Amino acid sequence: MAKPIKVSLLGNPNTGKTSVFNLLTGLNQQVGNYPGITVEKKEGVCKLSKGVKAHILDLPGTYSLNASSLDENVVIELLLNKNDIDFPDVAVVVSDVENLKRNLLLFTQIKDLEIPTILVINMADRMKRRGITLDIPLLEKELNTKIALVSARKKEGIDTLKALIESYTLLPKTPCLQALSFAPDYFKKLQKTFPNQSLYKLWLVITQDVNFRKVDKQEYVTTPDFKIKSESELKRLQQKETIKRYQFINNVLKKALVIDEKAATGMRAKLDKILTHQFWGYFIFFGILLVIFQAIYDWSSYPMDMIDEAFAWLSETTKSILPSGPFVDLITEGIIPGLGGIVIFIPQIAFLFLFISILEESGYMSRVVFLMDRIMRRFGLSGKSVVPLVSGTACAIPAVMATRNIESWKERLITILVVPFTTCSARLPVYLIIIALVIPDKKIGWIFGYQSLTLMFLYFLGFATAIAAAWLLHRILKMKSTSYFVIEMPDYKIPLFKNVIINVVEKTKAFVLGAGKIILAISIILWVLASYGPNENFSNAQEIVTGQFTDLSEEEQKKKIASYKLEHSFIGYAGKAIEPLVAPLGYDWKIGIGIISSFAAREVFVGTLATIYSVGSEEDETIKNRMAAEVNPVLGGPLFNFASGISLLLFYAFAMQCMSTLAIVKRETNSWKWPVIQLVSMSILAYGVALIAYQILK
Amino acid sequence: MKTTIAHLKRGQRALIKEITSDRIPLKLLEMGCLPGNEVELIQTAPFQCPMYLMINGSHLAIRKDIAAQIEVQII
Numbered sequence A: 001m002a003k004p005i006k007v008s009l010l011g012n013p014n015t016g017k018t019s020v021f022n023l024l025t026g027l028n029q030q031v032g033n034y035p036g037i038t039v040e041k042k043e044g045v046c047k048l049s050k051g052v053k054a055h056i057l058d059l060p061g062t063y064s065l066n067a068s069s070l071d072e073n074v075v076i077e078l079l080l081n082k083n084d085i086d087f088p089d090v091a092v093v094v095s096d097v098e099n100l101k102r103n104l105l106l107f108t109q110i111k112d113l114e115i116p117t118i119l120v121i122n123m124a125d126r127m128k129r130r131g132i133t134l135d136i137p138l139l140e141k142e143l144n145t146k147i148a149l150v151s152a153r154k155k156e157g158i159d160t161l162k163a164l165i166e167s168y169t170l171l172p173k174t175p176c177l178q179a180l181s182f183a184p185d186y187f188k189k190l191q192k193t194f195p196n197q198s199l200y201k202l203w204l205v206i207t208q209d210v211n212f213r214k215v216d217k218q219e220y221v222t223t224p225d226f227k228i229k230s231e232s233e234l235k236r237l238q239q240k241e242t243i244k245r246y247q248f249i250n251n252v253l254k255k256a257l258v259i260d261e262k263a264a265t266g267m268r269a270k271l272d273k274i275l276t277h278q279f280w281g282y283f284i285f286f287g288i289l290l291v292i293f294q295a296i297y298d299w300s301s302y303p304m305d306m307i308d309e310a311f312a313w314l315s316e317t318t319k320s321i322l323p324s325g326p327f328v329d330l331i332t333e334g335i336i337p338g339l340g341g342i343v344i345f346i347p348q349i350a351f352l353f354l355f356i357s358i359l360e361e362s363g364y365m366s367r368v369v370f371l372m373d374r375i376m377r378r379f380g381l382s383g384k385s386v387v388p389l390v391s392g393t394a395c396a397i398p399a400v401m402a403t404r405n406i407e408s409w410k411e412r413l414i415t416i417l418v419v420p421f422t423t424c425s426a427r428l429p430v431y432l433i434i435i436a437l438v439i440p441d442k443k444i445g446w447i448f449g450y451q452s453l454t455l456m457f458l459y460f461l462g463f464a465t466a467i468a469a470a471w472l473l474h475r476i477l478k479m480k481s482t483s484y485f486v487i488e489m490p491d492y493k494i495p496l497f498k499n500v501i502i503n504v505v506e507k508t509k510a511f512v513l514g515a516g517k518i519i520l521a522i523s524i525i526l527w528v529l530a531s532y533g534p535n536e537n538f539s540n541a542q543e544i545v546t547g548q549f550t551d552l553s554e555e556e557q558k559k560k561i562a563s564y565k566l567e568h569s570f571i572g573y574a575g576k577a578i579e580p581l582v583a584p585l586g587y588d589w590k591i592g593i594g595i596i597s598s599f600a601a602r603e604v605f606v607g608t609l610a611t612i613y614s615v616g617s618e619e620d621e622t623i624k625n626r627m628a629a630e631v632n633p634v635l636g637g638p639l640f641n642f643a644s645g646i647s648l649l650l651f652y653a654f655a656m657q658c659m660s661t662l663a664i665v666k667r668e669t670n671s672w673k674w675p676v677i678q679l680v681s682m683s684i685l686a687y688g689v690a691l692i693a694y695q696i697l698k
Numbered sequence B: 001m002k003t004t005i006a007h008l009k010r011g012q013r014a015l016i017k018e019i020t021s022d023r024i025p026l027k028l029l030e031m032g033c034l035p036g037n038e039v040e041l042i043q044t045a046p047f048q049c050p051m052y053l054m055i056n057g058s059h060l061a062i063r064k065d066i067a068a069q070i071e072v073q074i075i
């Protein structure tokens, strides 16, 4: 079989690059953005004819090759490094027919790198409504390339694109204009000094901080000839280059593109009038948030109840079918309840990703950035921090990565540091179960229940703390950084169903698999620790208990034995050791173990409790019922009461319990300093607040 | 006093004059903010910041401090 063709997908943001990628690859894609595998690139396989395959790499959207953000840097690093395993055989530049002029800038730069390049003009379905006509053959000639006119929405033109990819060797490699002709002396000298290098590549390396692995950047900079150029001089030259490119593009489009303004109809202006309105804009935004949170809570409760019962049933059935023994116990008491604790949250997480994905796809998110910038800036954040903060409600990891397009380092750092306060979906499992246990299931008026209001309050608390922390950091951190805030406001689009679904499926899958692995491992360890003990007390539990309590019924005796065993197991001793630390917060040692294990990842908490509580228990019970039955060892009465419940909720709201987030913060800030600060300060805050809450409420 | 984008009123159009400052981010130029191009103020957030502009057919938002550095001629 032939070697797969390596294709890089490039383009400005919002041109429909993801849609084209999804069309080419379908569900044959891998996205890595969960624990450990923090890769920012999406890859997929596309089948062409005759068994030839194309390996498609979806690069982050960029406006040009002059990197102004980390995401853009990824693209340049790849394109400048011929030895990178992902270095493309052919580059596919996706553009949007309505923004062709701006999109072509990147295209002309990539052509200058002398890589075979195909131009995709997407959104062809909108040409009629916009009154646009294109002379494709003329464009192909002027741009010295092959063009595929595509509508990702209507699934048109994809076959043309595939055919072009397949015959990529026929594509011209030469640039389409002489972009570096504006300072002839300078560039002549440059070329003379490095006769073997392509001029444009040299220029790119000089003008930006790329890790150019093959040829070291230092080499140029120390060469006396190039020192004469100060930074501001270089910037001038870059401006000239951009102007030059636009002149070329304008000339080409003058001939090849006709827009009949009269035929154009604009929904955009009308929508913008309301959605970016100085009052109604905010009103609508908060309305949307309210609806989303209410929906997440209400809609997902049905599938969640079903999953909860299904797992209890599964555990019970396995128990009755398989012969009993330690291995079966491990499955029914360790693994199944542990996994049940995470699977149950799939509906909510999926809904959350669904809404976020719709907001982003529709173009509305940019309006939110616009509306919020001024307010966020007061707190040392940027309007662009809103996207990480909102997507932080799904998961802090992609949220931290989403800060990359914030131009100012200080604003970006603050955003990264406060994002973990937003209520991520891993907190949901804990919140939901505790709320169900300690908050009455009553309604105020018609719609809003106490329980969903509590949840909403916790989300609000997360945001408020994030903002307050940002304000504090803004005051404390002394760093100068100028901010260049530029954001594109894309046209409104009805989200493509396929994009949204793929996004939801991929993200949910990553969440479940990533969390699932940790939870599986932890539940096995916990089960072992809970099922064996260090001394006589454990192995002789039966005799000790029957000796002590002779007047109990068989049923009660069984229970006593089970709990006696648990207390004298390894985990029991460990738990007792930390009990003094958590008792002032209103927790017993079992919750203590839950908290400790959830420093790996928060969602482990429920699974841990499920595992601890189900060890040795006989009945077919849901996790919630088991927790409700727990008794406070000191005070009597239910262990999960209002005071301890609130204290636990607050602890989880503030604590930094997620190793993956710490790892990604380390990577994005390039130092251990920030994640350590995060971990320590958030833990102290969580402990303090939970302590105060319990002591007041108890 | 020089007229800049920051002086525009909603719905007003102008032509961008020479770009002189090198403090203007390159990205803005790359998005079409170049001498001779037309700019229209579409909307502002409260306190006039950020400003939502249409430049050369591209829609984008920038903060007022940058807008105040781009000289224009109102048409």
Ligand SMILES: Nc1nc2c(ncn2[C@@H]2O[C@H](COP(=O)(O)OP(=O)(O)O)[C@@H](O)[C@H]2O)c(=O)[nH]1
Pocket (backbone or CB within 6 Å): A011, A012, A013, A014, A015, A016, A017, A018, A019, A020, A061, A122, A123, A124, A125, A126, A150, A151, A152, A153, A154, A361, A362, A363, A493, A494, A495, A496, A499
């Ligand atoms: N009308 C139309 N809309 C499209 C087409 N392709 C993508 N879109 C929409 O354009 C928006 C941006 O698409 P996306 O693939 O997320 O763009 P990306 O930011 O470049 O990855 C989404 O709302 C898509 O639904 C198309 O061919 N026609």
